[in-house]
Amino acid sequence: AEDGYDLWLRYAPLEGEALERLEEFNPQIAVDLYNREDNPTLEAAVRELGFGLHSLLGEPARSRPGGHGRILIDCGSHPTGGEQYFVTTDRQGIRIGGPSHISCLYGAYALLRELSLGADPRTINLTSAPAMPLRMLNHWDNPDGHVERGYAGRSIFDWWNLPDRLDQRMIDYARANASIGINAVVVNNVNAQAYMLEPRYIAKLKRLADAWRPYGIRVFLSARFSAPRDIGGLPTADPLDPAVRAWWRAKADEIYAAIPDFGGFLVKANSEGQPGPQDYGRSHADGANVLAEALGNRGTVIWRAFVYSEHNDVDRAMQAFDEFVPLDGQFAPNVIVQVKNGPIDFQPREPFHPMFGAMPNTRLMLEAQITKEYLGQGTHLAYLAPMWEEVLHADTGRGGTVAQIVQPVGMAGVANTGSDRNWTGSDFDQANWYAFGRLAWDPSLTSEQIAREWAAQTFSRAPEFVEAVVPMMLGSRQAVVDYMTPLGLAHQMATGHHYGPGPWVCDLARPEWNPCYYARADRQGIGFDRTASGSNALAQYAPPVAAGLAADPDYLLWFHHVGWDQAMPSGRSLWAELVGRYDTGVAAVDAMADTWAAQQRHVDPQRFRAVAENLVIQQAEARWWRDASLAWWQSINGLPLPEGTRPPQ
Numbered sequence: 190a191e192d193g194y195d196l197w198l199r200y201a202p203l204e205g206e207a208l209e210r211l212e213e214f215n216p217q218i219a220v221d222l223y224n225r226e227d228n229p230t231l232e233a234a235v236r237e238l239g240f241g242l243h244s245l246l247g248e249p250a251r252s253r254p255g256g257h258g259r260i261l262i263d264c265g266s267h268p269t270g271g272e273q274y275f276v277t278t279d280r281q282g283i284r285i286g287g288p289s290h291i292s293c294l295y296g297a298y299a300l301l302r303e304l305s306l307g308a309d310p311r312t313i314n315l316t317s318a319p320a321m322p323l324r325m326l327n328h329w330d331n332p333d334g335h336v337e338r339g340y341a342g343r344s345i346f347d348w349w350n351l352p353d354r355l356d357q358r359m360i361d362y363a364r365a366n367a368s369i370g371i372n373a374v375v376v377n378n379v380n381a382q383a384y385m386l387e388p389r390y391i392a393k394l395k396r397l398a399d400a401w402r403p404y405g406i407r408v409f410l411s412a413r414f415s416a417p418r419d420i421g422g423l424p425t426a427d428p429l430d431p432a433v434r435a436w437w438r439a440k441a442d443e444i445y446a447a448i449p450d451f452g453g454f455l456v457k458a459n460s461e462g463q464p465g466p467q468d469y470g471r472s473h474a475d476g477a478n479v480l481a482e483a484l485g486n487r488g489t490v491i492w493r494a495f496v497y498s499e500h501n502d503v504d505r506a507m508q509a510f511d512e513f514v515p516l517d518g519q520f521a522p523n524v525i526v527q528v529k530n531g532p533i534d535f536q537p538r539e540p541f542h543p544m545f546g547a548m549p550n551t552r553l554m555l556e557a558q559i560t561k562e563y564l565g566q567g568t569h570l571a572y573l574a575p576m577w578e579e580v581l582h583a584d585t586g587r588g589g590t591v592a593q594i595v596q597p598v599g600m601a602g603v604a605n606t607g608s609d610r611n612w613t614g615s616d617f618d619q620a621n622w623y624a625f626g627r628l629a630w631d632p633s634l635t636s637e638q639i640a641r642e643w644a645a646q647t648f649s650r651a652p653e654f655v656e657a658v659v660p661m662m663l664g665s666r667q668a669v670v671d672y673m674t675p676l677g678l679a680h681q682m683a684t685g686h687h688y689g690p691g692p693w694v695c696d697l698a699r700p701e702w703n704p705c706y707y708a709r710a711d712r713q714g715i716g717f718d719r720t721a722s723g724s725n726a727l728a729q730y731a732p733p734v735a736a737g738l739a740a741d742p743d744y745l746l747w748f749h750h751v752g753w754d755q756a757m758p759s760g761r762s763l764w765a766e767l768v769g770r771y772d773t774g775v776a777a778v779d780a781m782a783d784t785w786a787a788q789q790r791h792v793d794p795q796r797f798r799a800v801a802e803n804l805v806i807q808q809a810e811a812r813w814w815r816d817a818s819l820a821w822w823q824s825i826n827g828l829p830l831p832e833g834t835r836p837p838q
């Protein structure tokens with residue numbers, strides 16, 4: 190049965206002309222003479238090609254013997270020669286090349302992707318280089334197997350049995366990542382356990398690093414800032430204390446002795462209760478730099494900008510900018526500051542984070558969330574590429590788009606993997622893992638192109654299927670925005686789990702934990718005034734960009750407190766417009782369910798049913814979101830539902 194384990198690497202047998210062309214081409218894999226020394230990366234490329242081609246040709250393999258379709262693997266062995274690849278065709282066949290061994294693995298995956306999509310092997314011509322050096326997954330996996338904001342079962346990392354036992358899943362995970370160009374993995378939660386830095390865990394991590402190295406993946410660890418005190422026996426973790434500096438240096442040396450290409454540390458400091466340099470009156474730069482010094486030119490410190498403090502009553506959306514921008518230029522060269530896409534926290538829609546472009550002398554990296562904490566988690570279908578495309582293409586007004594700002598550094602995605610057979614809990618969530626990797630490799634790819642590739646490889650190449658399912662995917666995230674938080678509302682999710690609606694919640698200890706803090710609904714209107722008459726968060730953006738954001742209907746209630754009866758460009762009142770948006774969201778989910786219901790003949794029964802059942806949940810919960818939210822707003826504004834805005838039930 191199809192259980193989704195193979196992800197987009199199914200290599201389902203080709204049919205029709207595409208099959209005939211590949212049979213006629215009759216692929217034979219060859220390795221160039223100079224590449225014959227045992228190299229695990231080239232071996233992985235050969236293995237994947239052999240397996241993939243065999244599978245594409247169907248069982249039993251229908252290739253003719255002795256054919257002419259040579260696929261030559263011919264790559265340089267320069268370890269740092271670059272990751273670009275080319276796949277070219279001439280009379281002798283196909284040649285996969287590039288400066289380093291990993292080029293050939295990436296090229297092999299690109300070739301298989303093209304063939305899977307039905308390309309003609311006689312005319313394939315690809316050349317590609319990653320736009321960003323760091324294409325990284327951040328796992329929020331705890332060593333006890335629980336995954337923070339994970340909706341696909343337990344952690345895929347079996348720390349208990351490592352290093353002695355390496356699950357095959359670790360190899361398939363590396364294959365999946367390599368196939369989309371992901372080259373770095375942080376294996377543990379940003380809310381880190383200090384003991385992950387102890388020797389017993391370094392040994393386990395080494396086993397993973399060794400297994401993943403052939404696939405071009407470097408391992409990183411989330412480090413708890415207070416580790417020198419927690420596990421090091423020191424009385425302090427003050428970054429300016431010489432003993433603390435020496436401790437980090439010795440720790441780094443110990444890790445590099447086991448893992449010579451260890452990537453470095455990811456740190457969440459002074460945020461949501463995590464320890465950090467501010468505990469000692471030091472700055473984020475002081476904290477990051479002491480770890481950077483310990484790693485030296487061997488690795489990188491990735492310091493997260495996701496901070497907000499209970500000691501600060503400024504608009505939460507402004508705190509990271511306020512804390513970090515004054516530190517521009519103070520971070521060591523091997524420090525990266527990792528910034529979430531928006532200034533709050535992975536909401537269905539946020540304006541881009543104002544830090545992008547505002548720290549020209551600091552290496553900034555984008556953090557996206559692949560797991561859907563605030564977007565219906567493991568059940569709602571929401572394809573996130575359009576959201577990432579939106580942020581990547583946003584013009585910062587300060588030296589380029591977000592994509593251009595982060596391109597020299599990279600992109601991190603909070604992983605959505607788990608121990609479920611299909612890795613991501615729901616089948617369509619695989620698309621988000623796929624899209625993240627593809628976009629980090631090439632942020633100029635469109636969400637549509639990526640959805641097309643993914644849907645055809647994952648489910649069916651039938652044009653009717655692709656033409657129906659791709660638009661469904663492309664509209665799915667907007668549907669979530671509309672039924673959860675339309676018109677720029679944010680953080681209306683219930684407390685703790687962030688799943689269902691909770692706009693009425695207003696009694697949590699810290700103001701910015703409460704949905705009421707974000708919606709600011711009262712008898713007159715709704716929305717957070719972030720203009721000069723309010724928090725003035727708008728002023729953190731470059732002036733022309735701020736003007737654009739202030740006028741953008743998608744961010745209306747993010748930046749403005751608007752009267753319920755204020756006229757919208759549609760001619761309707763805000764209240765009628767808002768009700769209309771919730772209805773649009775519900776109707777969009779109904780349409781998604783209809784679209785999917787028509788695909789039965791294209792999809793295997795197991796996955797067809799799984800998706801259909803999730804859509805039934807989503808239909809019910811879109812209504813739950815709409816009806817609960819509207820009832821709450823009505824209890825505040827006393828207004829009836831506008832006539833004619835609700836579609837019949």
Ligand code: GCU
Pocket residue numbers: 337338379380457495534562
């Ligand atoms: C969100 C999420 C937390 C997570 C935090 C972070 O607030 O709810 O679970 O730890 O982001 O990014 O650090």
